[in-house]
Each structure stands twice: as structure tokens, then as C-alpha cells.
Amino acid sequence: MTETPAPAGNPLDQFLCFSVYAAGLAFNRVYKPLLDPFGITYPQYLALVALSSRDGQTVSELGERLHLESNTLTPLIKRLEAAGLVTRTRDKQDERVVRLGLTSAGSDLAKTALGCVPGEVLKATGMDQAALERLNNSLAALGAALRDPAAR
Amino acid sequence: MTETPAPAGNPLDQFLCFSVYAAGLAFNRVYKPLLDPFGITYPQYLALVALSSRDGQTVSELGERLHLESNTLTPLIKRLEAAGLVTRTRDKQDERVVRLGLTSAGSDLAKTALGCVPGEVLKATGMDQAALERLNNSLAALGAALRDPAAR
DNA sequence: GGCGATTAAATCGTGTGCGATCTAAATAGC
DNA sequence: GCTATTTAGATCGCACACGATTTAATCGCC
Numbered sequence: 001m002t003e004t005p006a007p008a009g010n011p012l013d014q015f016l017c018f019s020v021y022a023a024g025l026a027f028n029r030v031y032k033p034l035l036d037p038f039g040i041t042y043p044q045y046l047a048l049v050a051l052s053s054r055d056g057q058t059v060s061e062l063g064e065r066l067h068l069e070s071n072t073l074t075p076l077i078k079r080l081e082a083a084g085l086v087t088r089t090r091d092k093q094d095e096r097v098v099r100l101g102l103t104s105a106g107s108d109l110a111k112t113a114l115g116c117v118p119g120e121v122l123k124a125t126g127m128d129q130a131a132l133e134r135l136n137n138s139l140a141a142l143g144a145a146l147r148d149p150a151a152r
Numbered sequence: 153m154t155e156t157p158a159p160a161g162n163p164l165d166q167f168l169c170f171s172v173y174a175a176g177l178a179f180n181r182v183y184k185p186l187l188d189p190f191g192i193t194y195p196q197y198l199a200l201v202a203l204s205s206r207d208g209q210t211v212s213e214l215g216e217r218l219h220l221e222s223n224t225l226t227p228l229i230k231r232l233e234a235a236g237l238v239t240r241t242r243d244k245q246d247e248r249v250v251r252l253g254l255t256s257a258g259s260d261l262a263k264t265a266l267g268c269v270p271g272e273v274l275k276a277t278g279m280d281q282a283a284l285e286r287l288n289n290s291l292a293a294l295g296a297a298l299r300d301p302a303a304r
Numbered sequence: 305g306g307c308g309a310t311t312a313a314a315t316c317g318t319g320t321g322c323g324a325t326c327t328a329a330a331t332a333g334c
Numbered sequence: 335g336c337t338a339t340t341t342a343g344a345t346c347g348c349a350c351a352c353g354a355t356t357t358a359a360t361c362g363c364c
Contacts, residue, residue, distance in 0.1 A: 009205060009206075010202065010205070010217050011201055011202070011204070011205045012198060012201055012202055012217060012218075013292065014288070015201075015270070015288075016277065016284050016287060016288045016291070017179045017183070017273060018198060019287075019288050019291035019292050019295060020172060020175045020176050020179055020291060021176055021179070021198070022218075022219050022291075022292075022295045023172045023291050023294050023295040023298065024172050024173055024176040025219050025220075025321080026219070026294075026295045026298035026299050027169045027172055027173070027298060028321080028322090029298070029299075029322090030298050031169070032322090032323095041349065041350080042350095043349080043350060043351095044349095046164060046170060046173070049163055049164055049167075050162065050163070050164055052163070053161060053162070053163045054161075058312080058313095059312075059313060059314095060311095060312065060313085065162050065164060066164070066174075067174050067177050067178070068177075068350095068351075068352090069313095069351090069352075070312070070313045070314065070315095071313090071314080071315080071316090071351080071352060071353080071354090072350065072351050072352070073313090074313065074314055074315085075314090075315095075349080075350080076349080076350075079349080094311095094312085094359075094360070095312095095358080095359055095360085096311065096312040096313065096358070096359045096360070097311095097312060097313085097359095098312080098313065098314095118167070121169060124297065124298055125168065125294060125297055125298060126297040126300070127294070127297070131290075132168050135168060135171075135287075135290050135291075135294065136166070136167075136168045136171050138287050138290075139168070139171035139172060139174075139175050139287075140165065140171050140174075142175050142178075142277060142279070142287065143171060143174045143175040143178045145276065145277055145278040145279070146175065146178035146179060146181070146182050146276055146277060147178050147181075148278070177351080180351080180352090181352090184352090184353090193318095193319065193320080194320095195319080195320060195321090196319090196320095210342080210343095211342075211343065211344095212341095212342065212343085220320095220321075220322090221321090221322080221343095222342070222343045222344065222345095223321080223322060223323080223324090223343090223344080223345080223346090224320065224321050224322070225343090226343065226344055226345085227319080227320080227344090227345095228319080228320075231319080246329075246330070246341095246342085247328080247329055247330085247342095248328070248329050248330070248341065248342040248343070249329095249341095249342060249343085250342080250343065
């Protein structure tokens with residue numbers, strides 16, 4: 001009774017999918033106040049982090065990293081471009097392709113955010129590094145299994 | 153190389169939040185083809201399951217279970233009502249409150265879906281019951297920690 | 305070299321999530 | 335009993351996510 005604010009007997013609590021769903025909502029709510037000062041959203045933050053690892057990624061490559069497609073990414077990237085954080089340039093070799101990069105403002109923002117946000121999030125999880133890593137590995141495996149078309 | 157379709161060196165892979173995010177996306181994509189025949193979405197499915205446990209829940213109570221508020225739930229519930237699956241009635245004692253219930257069609261749909269969908273989802277996870285339960289418990293604890301205002 | 309098939313990204317419509325605000329009903333305090 | 339406050343839902347605008355389609359460029363094959 002000490003930590004179940006939800007009504008008793010919630011059948012959803014037995015569902016792994018719901019735990020993932022609810023944890024996702026909760027992460028989003030932890031990130032929001034941390035990212036608001038930077039003027040970016042949580043998915044935008046993920047995109048900036050993914051882009052900071054390598055310059056000149058295509059929209060498709062970014063999509064592979066984020067598990068998203070152009071229908072979601074194009075508007076998101078355009079907002080980051082409008083904010084002056086990301087550059088979009090058509091590939092000269094293949095005009096179908098759009099190459100993405102961080103502006104210096106985007107790079108700075110990513111660096112600054114990565115300097116303080118992850119620590120705050122870690123604190124909010126209340127977990128130690130080892131437990132966090134175990135859970136991360138389990139979830140990565142779960143995601144890979146769910147994405148595997150052979151498994152259904 | 154056998155199971156890493158994403159570009160190498162993805163810094164996001166080290167983020168627990170991203171594993172949760174990506175697993176959530178993946179679950180959604182597993183559920184979609186399973187729920188399409190019933191004409192409902194994944195959040196609508198969660199709402200129906202939550203409503204099937206008890207009749208006459210209020211919007212707020214449903215929100216506590218789903219970790220959502222009326223700004224998200226009201227439109228969702230109205231769609232379920234328009235689909236003939238849910239009833240909405242103002243409480244006679246307190247006219248501010250809306251009591252929710254399943255129609256017989258909604259109850260039947262929930263029963264039928266619960267009869268086949270969870271098994272398919274379990275198969276897609278590729279996990280056994282014990283591992284699934286452990287992961288579910290870890291994630292429930294993570295969600296509770298993230299929701300705890302004292303922890304940040 | 306030309307043309308159908310493929311590919312990358314963009315566009316569009318619908319359904320969530322959510323901060324902010326609004327409305328209406330119940331309660332508190334005088 | 336009457337007003338100020340609180341509470342439950344609803345509404346609105348914006349940002350994802352995604353199925354479906356479109357556009358434009360490249361590739362494959364003859």
C-alpha cells in the first residue's frame with residue numbers, strides 16, 4: 001500500500017508491454033524539464049545524440065539508429081534545422097540522399113546536454129550502474145527480438 | 153554483424169532510456185497487426201483491458217492506471233464510445249465525474265483479444281515466462297522510481 | 305541510350321501525449 | 335447563504351509515430 005497509487009488489481013501490471021509503455025512515459029516526463037532549458041524535445045535530443053557521433057549521416061541511417069522513418073524524421077529534422085542546430089544538404093553524388101550534420105550550436109548543445117542530463121536521469125532511476133546495464137541489455141535483447149520478423 | 157542492422161557505434165545503445173523507447177516502438181509495431189482486425193489501437197487496447205477489470209471507473213481512475221490524464225484520455229475514450237465499445241455517463245451524485253463502462257461489444261472484444269493477442273506477443277518476445285516476469289518487475293520498479301518526485 | 309523498377313525523402317491524414325487553459329460543478333470559509 | 339477555491343473533464347495547439355502515397359533521382363536491363 002505504500003507505493004501503489006494506482007487502484008488495486010490493475011490487470012495491466014502483468015503485461016510486460018505496459019511496463020515498457022509506462023516506463024517510456026515516465027522517462028519522457030523526467031526528460032522534459034531537463035531538456036526544456038535547451039528548447040528541444042526528447043526525440044530531438046535522441047536525434048542530436050545520434051548525429052553527434054558521426055557527421056554526414058543520411059536520413060535513413062539516422063532512422064536505422066532511432067528505429068524511425070522519414071515520415072517521422074523529416075519534420076523533426078526540419079524543426080532542428082529551423083532551430084539552427086542541424087544542417088541538411090543534398091548529396092552531390094546522389095541527389096535523392098540528404099546528409100545531416102550538426103551546426104556548431106547543435107554540437108555545443110549536444111555536448112552541454114550530455115554533460116548534465118544523463119547524470120540527472122541516472123539519479124531519477126535510483127539504480128546503480130551495474131543494475132542499469134543489466135536492464136539495458138535485457139531491453140536491447142527484447143527490442144531486437146520484437147523487431148525480428150522471423151519471431152512472429 | 154549478424155544482428156546489428158543499425159550503423160556501428162550507436163551512442164544511444166548505452167542509454168537505458170533509449171532501450172525503453174525503442175522497445176516501446178517495437179511493441180507498438182508488434183501489436184498493430186494483431187489489433188488491426190479488432191479496429192483498435194494499442195493505447196485503446198490498454199484502456200479496454202483496464203476498463204474490463206471493473207465497471208464504473210472514472211476518467212481519473214483510468215488515468216491513474218494508464219498514467220495518463222484527461223487531455224489524452226477524453227479523445228481516446230470518445231473514439232471508443234463512437235466505436236460502440238465504451239459507455240460514458242455523468243455521475244448523478246457528482247456531475248463533474250464521468251463513469252466509464254464497457255458495452256457488451258466492448259466486453260466481448262476485450263475477452264476475444266485477451267484470448268489470442270497476449271500469446272502472440274509473448275511469442276514475439278522470444279522470452280520464457282520467468283525471464284519475462286523478472287524484466288517486468290525491474291521495469292515496474294524503474295517506472296515507479298522515475299515517477300517518484302522525491303528522486304529528482 | 306532509353307525505360308521500367310527501385311530507392312530516398314517528403315507529404316498527408318489519423319491517433320496519441322502533453323502543457324496550458326477553460327468550463328462547470330462541488331466544497332470551504334466566512 | 336454566498337462567494338472563493340478546488341476539482342473533474344474537456345478543449346486547444348504542438349510534436350511525435352506511422353500507414354499510405356507522392357516525387358524525384360538512380361539503377362537495371364535490354
